[in-house]
Amino acid sequence: MSSRMQTPILAALLQTAVLCAMVSAQAPPSRMTMTMTEPATSPATQPTPAAQTAPAMTPRVTLESTMEEGQKILHAAVTVDGKPVQSATVAFYVRRTFGNMLLGQDQTDDDGTAAIPFPTDLPGMPQGELQVTAVVTAPPQYTSGNAAATFTGAPVVPASADAFPRALWAPQAPLMLIVIILAILAAVWLAYVYVGVQLLRIRQRR
Amino acid sequence: MSQASGRQQLSHASGPPDGVAGDLLATIGPLRPAGKVCVASLAAVVIWGAIAYVWQLRYGLAVTAMNDYFSWGIYIINFVFFIGISMAGTLISAMLRLTGASWRQPITRMAEGITLFALMIAGPMVIIDMGRPDRFFSVFRYGRLQSPILWDVLSLTTYLVGSLLYLYLPLIPDLALLRDQSGRFSLWRQRMYRALALGWEGTPLQHRLLERGVVVMAVVIIPVAISIHTVTAWIFGMTLRPGWHSTILGPDFVVGALYSGIAAVITAMALFRTFFGLQRYLTVEHFRKLGLLLMVVGLIYLYFTVNGFIGSEYVTEVVETQLLASIFQGSYATQFWAMAGIGMVIPISLLVIPWTRTIAGIVSAAVLVNIGMWLMRYVIVIPALSSPYLPARKGLVLAYVPTWVEWSITAGGFALFALLCILFSKVFPIVSIWEVKEALAAQPGMAGPQQGGTPA
Numbered sequence: 001m002s003s004r005m006q007t008p009i010l011a012a013l014l015q016t017a018v019l020c021a022m023v024s025a026q027a028p029p030s031r032m033t034m035t036m037t038e039p040a041t042s043p044a045t046q047p048t049p050a051a052q053t054a055p056a057m058t059p060r061v062t063l064e065s066t067m068e069e070g071q072k073i074l075h076a077a078v079t080v081d082g083k084p085v086q087s088a089t090v091a092f093y094v095r096r097t098f099g100n101m102l103l104g105q106d107q108t109d110d111d112g113t114a115a116i117p118f119p120t121d122l123p124g125m126p127q128g129e130l131q132v133t134a135v136v137t138a139p140p141q142y143t144s145g146n147a148a149a150t151f152t153g154a155p156v157v158p159a160s161a162d163a164f165p166r167a168l169w170a171p172q173a174p175l176m177l178i179v180i181i182l183a184i185l186a187a188v189w190l191a192y193v194y195v196g197v198q199l200l201r202i203r204q205r206r
Numbered sequence: 207m208s209q210a211s212g213r214q215q216l217s218h219a220s221g222p223p224d225g226v227a228g229d230l231l232a233t234i235g236p237l238r239p240a241g242k243v244c245v246a247s248l249a250a251v252v253i254w255g256a257i258a259y260v261w262q263l264r265y266g267l268a269v270t271a272m273n274d275y276f277s278w279g280i281y282i283i284n285f286v287f288f289i290g291i292s293m294a295g296t297l298i299s300a301m302l303r304l305t306g307a308s309w310r311q312p313i314t315r316m317a318e319g320i321t322l323f324a325l326m327i328a329g330p331m332v333i334i335d336m337g338r339p340d341r342f343f344s345v346f347r348y349g350r351l352q353s354p355i356l357w358d359v360l361s362l363t364t365y366l367v368g369s370l371l372y373l374y375l376p377l378i379p380d381l382a383l384l385r386d387q388s389g390r391f392s393l394w395r396q397r398m399y400r401a402l403a404l405g406w407e408g409t410p411l412q413h414r415l416l417e418r419g420v421v422v423m424a425v426v427i428i429p430v431a432i433s434i435h436t437v438t439a440w441i442f443g444m445t446l447r448p449g450w451h452s453t454i455l456g457p458d459f460v461v462g463a464l465y466s467g468i469a470a471v472i473t474a475m476a477l478f479r480t481f482f483g484l485q486r487y488l489t490v491e492h493f494r495k496l497g498l499l500l501m502v503v504g505l506i507y508l509y510f511t512v513n514g515f516i517g518s519e520y521v522t523e524v525v526e527t528q529l530l531a532s533i534f535q536g537s538y539a540t541q542f543w544a545m546a547g548i549g550m551v552i553p554i555s556l557l558v559i560p561w562t563r564t565i566a567g568i569v570s571a572a573v574l575v576n577i578g579m580w581l582m583r584y585v586i587v588i589p590a591l592s593s594p595y596l597p598a599r600k601g602l603v604l605a606y607v608p609t610w611v612e613w614s615i616t617a618g619g620f621a622l623f624a625l626l627c628i629l630f631s632k633v634f635p636i637v638s639i640w641e642v643k644e645a646l647a648a649q650p651g652m653a654g655p656q657q658g659g660t661p662a
Contacts, residue, residue: 173351181351181360184433188364191426195371198419202378202412203404 059085059145063134065118072118074103076134077111078145084112088145089138092116095131105137124154226646227383230639233482234384234632241481241628248625255618258611259334267337269611275598276591276606280616281335283583288328288623289362289438290459290579293467295321295369296431298496300424308648309495311641312487316478316627317471318373319636323626324470325366327619334615354440361434368430372423374402378416379640382406395633435463442586448525449518449533449590458510465507466579468500469553472572474627476565478636487637490565497568500575501557508550511582529593537605538589541581549578 059080066073074092078085088108093100104116114134124130129150136145164170168177237245262269272279298317302310333339349356381403385396406412439459442450472493479488518526533542553571556562592604608616630636 168352171350178351181357185360185364188368188426188430191422192367192371195375195419195422198415198422199375199404202406202415 056141056144059088059136059142061090061134061136061145061147063132063147063149065132065151072120073115074118074132074134075113075115076106076108076147077113078108078136078142079112080142084108084110085142086110086112087139088112088114088136088142090114091135091137093133093135094122095133100133103132118151120154122154123157124152126156126159128152128154128156130154226643227639229484229486230635230637230642231383231387233478233484233636234634237632245625245628248621248628251621252618252625255615255621258614258618262334262337262611262615263339269609271606271609271612272335275594275604276588278335278587278591279606280608280612281331283580283587284616284619285328285331285335286438286459286583286587287466287580288324288331288619289434290463290466290583291470292321292324292328292365292369293431293435293460293463294324294471295319295372295467296427297464297467298471299372300427300431303420303424304428308645309492311645312484312637313471313475313492313496314376314641315373315634315638316474316631316636318369318376319627319630320467320470320474321369322366322373323623323630325362325369326626327623329362329366331619354437354444357437358434358441361430361437365427365430365434368423368427372420372427375416375420375423376638376641377634378402378404378406379408380635380638382408383639384635431463432460435460442590446595447590448523448529448593448595449586452514452517454510454514458507458514461503461507461510462579462582464503465500465575468496468503469572469575469579472496472500472569473576476569476572478631482631482636484637487642493565493568494563497557497563497571500568500572501554504550504554504557504575508554511550525593525595529589532593533585533589537592538585541588542585545578545581545585547578548574549582553578 057080059078060082061079062077064075064077066075076090076092078088078090086108089105090108091105092103094103095101103119106114106116108114122130129152131148131150133146133148136142164172166172166174168174270279295314295318298310299314303314333342336342345356345359349359381399384391385399385403388396391399436456436459439455443452443455445451475488475492475496478484515530519530532538553574556567556571556574588606592606594604598604
């Protein structure tokens with residue numbers, strides 16, 4: 001390998017090592033902030049344009065829901081070192097049976113806050129809970145930022161004793177199918193029994 | 207003399223057997239040297255098949271050519287083939303009995319025996335295919351009533367019990383005849399005949415009860431037989447696979463079973479006729495009538511087969527087109543065109559042309575049909591498995607070539623089937639004595655069995 005080719009690679013490796021050291025020494029550890037309908041406590045002081053923060057940093061994200069003009073709103077506040085992050089894209093997810101469902105996305109404004117309407121008709125867990133996650137998806141240096149919170153008050157779907165109705169694909173067969181199969185089997189086996197009785201009578205009536 | 211008392215004389219002759227009974231009881235005699243060699247050879251093949259199965263049990267299904275793609279192989283081909291053969295007894299015995307075909311008497315018992323023995327081979331083939339025989343009981347523990355596989359198990363069990371009953375019922379008067387041949391048989395056989403004869407004395411009441419039982423079974427066994435073939439077809443037809451997912455598969459299997467079943471009976475007739483000297487009872491007329499039946503069913507099966515393929519050919523769905531290409535001109539063309547020639551064109555031609563409709567021609571056609579129908583089962587099972595909707599792993603060539611273990615177990619299964627037929631024929635009369643005698647008595651002026659047809 002020529003020295004001209006080695007130089008940029010070595011430089012890149014050195015740069016990566018320096019960045020890693022900076023991140024581990026300065027950036028706060030990734031954490032999930034659980035907020036139960038409480039307002040964010042990181043007021044925006046100095047907007048920090050996303051484009052200016054080249055090194056990867058773990059932003060602090062807080063998540064809350066509020067009522068505004070009769071509309072339930074999900075807010076996510078993104079800050080780095082206590083300063084709001086502007087123009088970061090935040091995706092909001094809600095936990096469903098088979099994974100997370102995207103509720104919506106928004107860009108943070110100058111106070112570092114992104115907001116989307118919080119649907120009120122989403123069925124919750126047995127106590128009406130909804131597990132919501134906010135994830136920073138852009139710019140790349142902030143994508144490690146996320147927060148999760150559990151909100152209550154979602155509609156509760158009453159637990160059904162018959163979660164899987166009888167069907168061909170369900171654990172329990174349709175009643176009509178059972179009746180038909182049993183009726184056919186019963187008819188045939190009763191005929192066998194009848195023939196068996198004739199055999200017994202042959203043996204008895206010598 | 208009343209009809210009942212006449213029957214009593216015919217169906218329960220005490221003392222030394224008369225001409226017909228003497229002829230037909232002679233088949234139960236000890237094996238001749240050639241027969242002993244035949245039985246020993248078949249037993250050796252069965253033992254070899256058993257060894258291969260033990261080998262498979264020891265090392266698992268890895269010793270077969272089955273894999274993720276070919277989850278079914280030669281065992282399921284054998285299963286479908288033997289299920290088809292089992293249609294023989296139902297058709298020949300039950301249908302002809304209910305329609306009053308008097309020529310059926312000499313062939314009903316061997317047809318019923320073929321049904322029972324074919325089922326006894328077909329059932330274990332599925333268990334062999336499973337690899338772990340202990341998991342068979344999971345079908346009952348965890349089986350879902352919505353699954354055609356469970357339907358097949360229920361249907362097969364019901365058919366097996368029904369076939370056993372249907373074989374046994376018309377055997378009772380002959381068992382009484384055997385029971386009364388004191389000193390001719392060993393002690394265990396005398397005891398067995400006595401127990402199975404149920405104290406039959408041929409009284410009018412016993413006759414009435416027996417006929418009632420036989421008629422009930424004849425009526426019941428036909429839909430049960432149709433159900434087993436249909437449900438077996440549904441296992442394929444209800445699977446979303448090219449070549450299988452078709453509504454015609456149910457009736458196609460039923461007609462295919464009739465086709466192979468009749469061919470099996472003709473083949474068995476020819477063998478018993480030759481080796482047991484039954485030319486006086488299994489006449490040219492029997493072969494001609496069954497030959498015509500085979501021809502008609504063969505033409506219907508040809509019609510069904512064309513129907514099955516032509517729809518897929520015209521739809522030109524990608525996977526179906528690939529499947530048909532592999533069948534008509536690809537990897538499976540040899541098997542398919544061999545099936546078309548051996549199983550349909552040549553035998554049907556032999557049966558259609560009057561001057562080839564001799565015993566030799568009819569038996570040749572029947573043997574070809576048996577071979578062709580096995581190949582047809584191959585064409586149904588294997589090509590479809592090599593054309594999955596999900597693409598195969600890149601670079602993987604989907605091909606199924608059975609291993610020595612699979613061939614050995616298959617040979618063992620066929621040998622066991624033949625062995626069961628031979629052993630049955632050496633313990634029980636292979637031609638129903640009392641029914642033949644009744645048929646002769648019912649025809650005024652009939653002095654001997656040869657008048658039922660032309661002896662060869």
